[in-house]
Amino acid sequence: MTKPPPITPLTLNLAPMVDVMMCLLIFFMLATKMVEQERTRIDLPTAAEAKEPLRTEAGRFVVNIRSENGRPVYMLREELHTLASLLEQLHSAAKADARMTCLIRADKSVSFADVEAVLAECARSGVRGVQFGALQGESRG
Amino acid sequence: MKRRGFPPAHAAVPNLAPMIDVVMVILIFFMLGTSFAVTEGQLSAKLPSQIGPGSGSKVAMVPTVRIYLQADPGPRGFRILVMGTALTEGTFDSLAGMLAQKRRDGADANSPVQIGADPTVRYEHVIAAMDACTKAGFANLQVVVTSKGPATINQSS
Numbered sequence: 001m002t003k004p005p006p007i008t009p010l011t012l013n014l015a016p017m018v019d020v021m022m023c024l025l026i027f028f029m030l031a032t033k034m035v036e037q038e039r040t041r042i043d044l045p046t047a048a049e050a051k052e053p054l055r056t057e058a059g060r061f062v063v064n065i066r067s068e069n070g071r072p073v074y075m076l077r078e079e080l081h082t083l084a085s086l087l088e089q090l091h092s093a094a095k096a097d098a099r100m101t102c103l104i105r106a107d108k109s110v111s112f113a114d115v116e117a118v119l120a121e122c123a124r125s126g127v128r129g130v131q132f133g134a135l136q137g138e139s140r141g
Numbered sequence: 142m143k144r145r146g147f148p149p150a151h152a153a154v155p156n157l158a159p160m161i162d163v164v165m166v167i168l169i170f171f172m173l174g175t176s177f178a179v180t181e182g183q184l185s186a187k188l189p190s191q192i193g194p195g196s197g198s199k200v201a202m203v204p205t206v207r208i209y210l211q212a213d214p215g216p217r218g219f220r221i222l223v224m225g226t227a228l229t230e231g232t233f234d235s236l237a238g239m240l241a242q243k244r245r246d247g248a249d250a251n252s253p254v255q256i257g258a259d260p261t262v263r264y265e266h267v268i269a270a271m272d273a274c275t276k277a278g279f280a281n282l283q284v285v286v287t288s289k290g291p292a293t294i295n296q297s298s
Contacts (some may be wrong), residue, residue: 018157022164047182047275053183108263108265110263111260112267115267116287122285131186132184132271134181134272136181136243
C-alpha cells in the first residue's frame with residue numbers, strides 16, 4: 001500500500017497584500033501632498049452651478065487671493081507676491097501663451113476690488129477666458 | 142540530545158495583522174482626504190474688451206442683461222440692479238427667477254450677460270450673481286472691469 005502524500009498546512013501569505021497596500025498608501029500620501037501644493041487652502045465661495053475643471057485644459061494661470069486681517073494676500077501656488085509682481089508675472093505669461101486662461105481662487109470675504117485688479121490686468125494682457133474657483137453647493141443670499 | 146533548562150525555540154513568524162489594521166486605517170484616511178479635495182468647481186466667464194488692446198472692436202457689446210451689484214449701507218451690504226433698476230426683493234434667488242423668466246420669454250442662452258460690481262462689494266456676492274445667471278441658463282457671462290481698477294488698489298504683501 002502506497003503512502004498518501006503529506007498534507008501541507010494551509011497558510012495565508014500576507015506579504016503581497018502588504019506590498020500592494022503600502023504602494024497604495026504611498027500613492028495617496030504623495031497625491032494629497034500634490035493637491036495641497038497646487039491648491040492653497042482658501043475659503044472659497046459656494047456656487048451650485050460650479051463645474052468640475054477640465055483636466056485637459058492647458059496653459060492656465062492660477063491666482064490665489066487670501067484675506068488676512070481684511071487685507072488681500074496674493075499668491076501664485078504657495079508663493080507670496082505683491083500685487084505688482086503678480087500682475088507682471090501674469091502679463092509675461094499671457095505674452096508667452098496667447099491662449100492662456102486664468103483661474104482665480106479667492107477667499108469669499110475679499111472685496112471685488114481685490115479681484116478686479118487681476119481681472120483688469122487679464123483684460124489688458126489679452127486674456128479673455130477667466131474661471132472663478134468655487135465650492136459646489138448652494139450659494140447664500 | 143535534548144537540552145534541559147531551555148524553553149523550545151519558536152519559529153520567528155511576525156504577526157502582520159496589527160500592521161495591516163493600521164495601514165488600512167491610514168489608507169482609508171488618505172483616500173477620503175483626497176476625494177474631499179476634488180469637490181472644487183469653477184464658474185467660467187469672459188472679459189469684455191472694454192480695456193486692453195483692441196478696445197471694444199472684437200466683442201459685440203449688446204448684452205441681454207446688465208447686472209450690477211451696488212454697495213449699500215443696508216444689512217445685506219449691496220443692492221442688485223438689473224438694467225439699472227433695483228430688484229425689489231434683492232436676493233439672488235429672485236435674480237435667478239427673473240433671469241429664468243427672461244429665458245422663458247425667448248432670450249438666447251448664448252446672449253451676453255454683463256456682471257459688474259462696486260469695488261467694496263464682497264467677492265462671494267459676485268460669484269452668487271454669476272451662479273444665478275448660470276442657474277437661469279445663461280452661458281455667456283461677462284465680468285465688467287473698470288480701467289481704474291488696479292489704480293485704486295493699494296499694494297499688499
